[in-house]
Amino acid sequence: MASHSIDVTKDHCPMTFVKAKIALSKLQAGEQLEVLLLEGEALNSVPKAAVEQGYKLISLNHHTANIHRVVFEK
Amino acid sequence: MSIQDLSSEQQIMQASPKQKKISIISFSGDFDKLVAAFTLASGSAAVGYEVNIFFTFWGLNILKQKQGRSFVGKGFLARFFNFLMGGKKNVPLSRLNFGGISPKLMTSMMRKKNVATLDELIEASLAIGVNLYACEMSMHILGITKDDFIPEVKGVLGVPTFLEISEGGQTLFI
Numbered sequence: 095m096a097s098h099s100i101d102v103t104k105d106h107c108p109m110t111f112v113k114a115k116i117a118l119s120k121l122q123a124g125e126q127l128e129v130l131l132l133e134g135e136a137l138n139s140v141p142k143a144a145v146e147q148g149y150k151l152i153s154l155n156h157h158t159a160n161i162h163r164v165v166f167e168k
Numbered sequence: 169m170s171i172q173d174l175s176s177e178q179q180i181m182q183a184s185p186k187q188k189k190i191s192i193i194s195f196s197g198d199f200d201k202l203v204a205a206f207t208l209a210s211g212s213a214a215v216g217y218e219v220n221i222f223f224t225f226w227g228l229n230i231l232k233q234k235q236g237r238s239f240v241g242k243g244f245l246a247r248f249f250n251f252l253m254g255g256k257k258n259v260p261l262s263r264l265n266f267g268g269i270s271p272k273l274m275t276s277m278m279r280k281k282n283v284a285t286l287d288e289l290i291e292a293s294l295a296i297g298v299n300l301y302a303c304e305m306s307m308h309i310l311g312i313t314k315d316d317f318i319p320e321v322k323g324v325l326g327v328p329t330f331l332e333i334s335e336g337g338q339t340l341f342i
Contacts, residue, residue, distance in 0.1 A: 108211030109284045112292040115214040119296075143215035 189337025197226025224303035246311030
């Protein structure tokens with residue numbers, strides 16, 4: 095279970111990415127963050143950018159309707 | 169996109185860790201163009217880009233500490249100009265400004281639609297490390313100094329230094 099979580103499904107560009115980035119940057123080594131993302135731009139870009147920035151993608155699952163649950167680890 | 173795709177991408181990124189970069193020249197100082205500049209800036213920084221914004225001419229108004237109309241600057245004409253231009257609270261919409269009412273209406277529409285306002289975009293940009301720079305030449309014309317700006321302004325630059333910091337990335341003029 096992720097120690098931190100954030101829901102950015104109500105946000106729009108660029109705040110989806112900004113909030114995810116800020117939440118990721120607060121993680122300590124070994125900590126996990128669960129991010130709820132909408133299908134589309136957010137789901138396409140947030141996991142990719144996080145991986146590019148060195149975070150480990152632990153899981154990517156369908157949550158509800160058009161929302162996906164992604165877990166990252168620092 | 170699958171976890172496997174992202175894992176292989178991670179290996180590629182580790183092999184070539186050079187950071188991507190975008191530099192924005194913020195010239196117009198219009199509300200809508202500032203929204204575009206700070207949206208691009210914060211969005212780019214959030215996905216790992218180094219972001220620099222170089223404010224020049226009308227663009228400098230958004231950096232002023234005094235957000236309303238104020239006689240800042242050195243010299244009668246400069247102070248008069250700065251009063252007319254004002255600060256962050258006076259930035260006009262590039263079209264249909266209607267004497268300054270439209271930016272307020274637009275901000276209210278943005279709030280209602282849960283879209284970040286100009287203030288929120290600036291705050292977000294600063295929170296994730298967007299670098300703000302001011303144009304030395306424009307400041308000289310307007311008789312203003314770095315002390316007239318918000319403290320987050322990282323430096324006062326001329327063209328050669330801007331070229332140096334923007335080298336190797338994309339540059340946009342807004």
